[in-house]
Amino acid sequence: MSTADHRQFKDRLYGQFARLGKALASPHRLELLDLLAQTERTVESLAAEIGASTANASQHLQALRRASLVDTRKDGLFVYYRLADPSVVQLCAALRTVAEQRYADLDLIVREHFGDRSDPEPVQMDELLRRARKGDVVILDTRPAREYAAGHIAGAISVPIDDLQRRLRNLPKSKPYVAYCRGPYCVYADQAVSQLRKTGRQAQRLAGGFPDWKSAGLPIETGVSPLAG
Amino acid sequence: MSTADHRQFKDRLYGQFARLGKALASPHRLELLDLLAQTERTVESLAAEIGASTANASQHLQALRRASLVDTRKDGLFVYYRLADPSVVQLCAALRTVAEQRYADLDLIVREHFGDRSDPEPVQMDELLRRARKGDVVILDTRPAREYAAGHIAGAISVPIDDLQRRLRNLPKSKPYVAYCRGPYCVYADQAVSQLRKTGRQAQRLAGGFPDWKSAGLPIETGVSPLAG
DNA sequence: GCTGTATTCAAGTACTCTATTGAATAGTGG
DNA sequence: CCACTATTCAATAGAGTACTTGAATACAGC
Incomplete structure (x- = not known):
């Protein structure tokens, strides 16, 4: 040696x-x-x-x-x-975390594109899980149907962002909504929240995306939605 | 948009x-x-x-x-x-995890340099914490004194690897030892275990290094050892 | 076997990164 | 102010990387 x-x-x-x-x-x-x-x-x-x-x-x-x-x-x-390997998702998440901690530029870029995202506050994953178990929330998966089919949050319904406007009439007005998409820098959920709120519905986005939910070990499902269309 | x-x-x-x-x-x-x-x-x-x-x-x-x-x-x-930032340590750890999962070469390189490390089995961090609380283990920090002073596992004593031979006579023969160093690919702890076992002592290395212990939020101390010398 | 398509390969150019060398800078201690 | 030292800067040559273009490959369906 x-x-x-x-x-x-x-x-x-x-x-x-x-x-x-x-x-x-x-x-x-x-x-x-x-x-x-x-x-x-x-x-x-x-x-x-x-x-x-x-x-x-x-x-x-x-x-x-x-x-x-x-x-x-x-x-x-x-x-x-x-x-x-699933560990690759966690590596990407670690990169994201450091960038968020250290790069002021990143925050600027995101603000410029999304505007101020602090209203409404995003829902944290553990809070969504709690509310989902009580059944007092509609979870919207705004990603393309293929991605929903490959895996989604248990109980979520698939409403790709491009179909949302068309399907609004079939979505209940009384229940609160939580929309999610690919991740924190994906626009789909923000757009969905904006559209839902314009119609008087209560809506928030999830803090992370599906990969974050999955790698946290929270409940998921695969396959197409029985309500799809 | x-x-x-x-x-x-x-x-x-x-x-x-x-x-x-x-x-x-x-x-x-x-x-x-x-x-x-x-x-x-x-x-x-x-x-x-x-x-x-x-x-x-x-x-x-x-x-x-x-x-x-x-x-x-x-x-x-x-x-x-x-x-x-502490998140940088976790980023490095995420890199290490993916490499260990995916690179057979890595295992080869490590085996070639360390030999078969499966005997004795390394101690996991939570197990060391349990044993430390019961007080039936001597924890050796084999890193240079400067690194020990900047932060070490609570209760560990500083015995830089180069000083170990000289200080063997002052180390009890009856207690079991756990040695640690900079990380899983640092040789110091392995060398310490080898030297301790040659003298009939019971010794194992810790699975990770000090940075892993620290970022897991386990108890640490700073400053020089009162027993140093 | 032939046609059409998804993917990969190969070659070329522009660009960026690396390590080395020797000089320049900034600070300490006399 | 001077000598000394830790660090950084600047210039260089060589290696590696990115993107484009056009050709080659592999396979499905007829």
Whole structure:
């Protein structure tokens, strides 16, 4: 166990950790991970969502795969990418936490885009769980139907944000609403809350998104909604 | 809230997160963060420990500072670097967790350097806490005295690994030992366990290091040992 | 086997990051 | 004020990365 051996060990050890760091060093790759935290998806659909060419998205996805952060599954013509491990979600959450603690810029960017989000206050996850158990709340999943089908908060109904206006008439006016979406920086839930409140309904957004709920070990379901349409 | 606005928002948002990723993309910087998780240190001392030139270490430290992961304090001729926030420790821990889950290489590298660590089994943190409360264990902090002074497990005594051989005669032979150090990939605790067992003592290492213990919110103390010498 | 499509590969250019070297800066102690 | 030291800055060459373009691959359906 010479000094040189020891140095070589540390270089190799931290070299492995840096593989992960390198994979996290690109805005596009981080956005891809956030999308894959919802559900597996094809290259083309991911490329369209992040506003990059298919070839470029494919390259980034392969970089993530080389870093063992994602896996693939082939189905006919399509290659589906998915997160390789639940711990990846927690790694992304840890990144988010540090950024929120330390980057004033982040707060500025978010305020500029969302306006002041402090009214109404978001509902915390444990509070939503309590209210859901008492049954005095309607939980809206505002994500695309595919993502709802791949997993959603137990008891939530699927109302993709683009369908909300059309389906408003079928939603009760008396009950309070809690809307959620992909995560704290996703706009869907904010838009849903805004639309619901315009119609006189009581509505708040959930503090986190579905991945946060899931990795906290709170109750989830999969499959399509019996009320869908 | 046009599509273009939305894209610009996401680009800026993930750009901020990627600042963190970029900072984590270098083996040297990750090693520096692990060292700073123990205590604040000067540039030169960090440079020597990671085996890099002072100028090079300084550059990496400045990169970490630009990413807001570390802060500095000037004292006379020396600049002391320290972690900017406890959440940084948890970010490093999240990196470690994913690497352990996904990288078989990591396990190989560790086995090659440490040999088979499964004998004796490391003690988990909650178990050590229980045993410490009953008082039937001697907790050894094998890190350099400076790091012990900056913070250590409550009740631990400071025996830097280089002093252990010399101080063996003053350590009781009847009690069981638990040694800890900087973290799971630090050799000090393993070396201490090996030396203690050679003298017929019962000894195990702690599963994590001091930063893990601290960020788990378990009891800690600061200051020099009354028994030091 | 042929056609059409999703994905990957390969090549090229522009850009960024890394480590080294030697000089510049800022502060201490005489 | 001077000598000394810890740290940072500046300049460099080399390595690695990002995005684009166009071709190659692999598979489904006919």
